[in-house]
Amino acid sequence: MLWASSDGHGRLLHPVCRASMWRIGKYHTPRDFTDNQLYCGGLTHQKRMGGKCGICGDPYDQRPPRAHEIGGAKFVKSAIIVEKYSKGAIINAKVQLTANHLGYFEFSICPVHGMAAEATQECLDRHRLQVVGTGSTRYPISGGMRMVIVPLQLPASVTCKHCVFQWKYTAGNNWGYCSKSGKHRRIGRIGCGPQEHFFGCADIAIF
Numbered sequence: 001m002l003w004a005s006s007d008g009h010g011r012l013l014h015p016v017c018r019a020s021m022w023r024i025g026k027y028h029t030p031r032d033f034t035d036n037q038l039y040c041g042g043l044t045h046q047k048r049m050g051g052k053c054g055i056c057g058d059p060y061d062q063r064p065p066r067a068h069e070i071g072g073a074k075f076v077k078s079a080i081i082v083e084k085y086s087k088g089a090i091i092n093a094k095v096q097l098t099a100n101h102l103g104y105f106e107f108s109i110c111p112v113h114g115m116a117a118e119a120t121q122e123c124l125d126r127h128r129l130q131v132v133g134t135g136s137t138r139y140p141i142s143g144g145m146r147m148v149i150v151p152l153q154l155p156a157s158v159t160c161k162h163c164v165f166q167w168k169y170t171a172g173n174n175w176g177y178c179s180k181s182g183k184h185r186r187i188g189r190i191g192c193g194p195q196e197h198f199f200g201c202a203d204i205a206i207f
Helices: 018-024 043-048 120-127
Strands: 009-014 081-085 089-099 104-113 147-153 158-169 175-179 186-190 197-206
Touching: 009 018, 009 197, 018 197, 089 104, 089 158, 104 120, 104 147
Parallel strands: 081 197
Antiparallel strands: 009 089, 089 147, 104 158, 158 197, 175 186
């Protein structure tokens, strides 16, 4: 049986991501009508890039700064702080799924110096946020979810005049192979193997 994949779509609404700021009527930023499609150029393209992606969902092989990165020629000239939080606070991230394809969310922050500085994926990976009450940094997505609110714990040790906040959605609707624990044979099922990834970047401060 062949599984035909379809594109999942979503956007980070709180803190509002750079690509969607124009939607809330508060910021006069360029209108990105594909702000729910920041998916690394698509699964096939991401696989050609060795699984790599720009930190905000742009194709990895775009010349930095990419379109949704600070300094990018198209959407982001410099950072605009959209939310201010207290260190150690519990915050509610809000994501709109315009097409649900299961999988899970992850959220990260990276402190950077100045409004013209951009985060790196390595820095973001060091500061993954824990989902409140779960002991995990992953928030599973079940079928039917559309507007998703996720309570997150900010670290007690991080403050920043500018932090990059990253939402990453790893979809789970493609068919592939997983290794069965303790065995040398592979098991094929939905959610195994390479999956689509969606991203959103927002600029926040933590005091």
